[in-house]
Amino acid sequence: MSVSNERTVVLGLMSYIDEKGAYxxxxxxxxxxxxxxxxxRFDRLNVLMPKPEFAQEAAVVEVESSAEELAGDAGEGQGEGDGGDGSNPDAEKPSDSWTIAQLSTYADAHSIDLGEATKKADILAVIQAATGKDA
Structure with missing residues (x-):
């Protein structure tokens, strides 16, 4: 076979049929x-396609809306995330069933300084002391 049959793969992984007909x-x-x-066929498929401009814009908008949600929309209204699982910290009072992340979010939302508390029981105790709520 001649050198003109040589090609360089530019995609992450390329399937092709070699000079002897093997896949x-x-x-x-x-x-x-x-x-x-x-x-x-190889030349047609072995091309990196640029990401469409509209897809790049959509990704930026999606990230911005996620940042807004994290910044303070968690306590507004009743809806998704209020199912008593602690996913919305304002939906119920903190309890042992909450994760450390949920307790920390609740403390941040209520301006409660957790100090040196890093264990779940310690964080819950600080929150309960600050709010006067029992588990």
């Missing part, structure tokens, strides 16, 4: 010999 795969950067009947 092969090759990682990006590999130089492969492609069957002459498959050169057009």
């Amino acid at each position: 092969r795969t090759a990682p990006a950067g590999a130089v492969v010999k492609v069957h002459p009947d498959q050169l057009e």
Whole structure:
């Protein structure tokens, strides 16, 4: 076979038919010999496509809305996340069933300084002392 059948893989992983007709795969950067009947197909498929501009904008908007939600929308209204599982810290009082992350979120939302508390029981005790609520 001639050198004109050689191609460099630019995709992460490329499937192709080699010069002998066998199916092969090759990682990006590999130089492969492609069957002459498959050169057009290989060249058509072995191209990195740029991310569409609208998809890049959508990703930025999605990240911004997530940041807004984390910044303070958690305590507004009743709805998703108010099912008593502690996912909305204002939906019920803190208890042993809450995770450390949920207790910390509750403390932040209520301006409770946890000080040196890092264990779940200690964090819960600080919150209960600050709010006067029992588990």
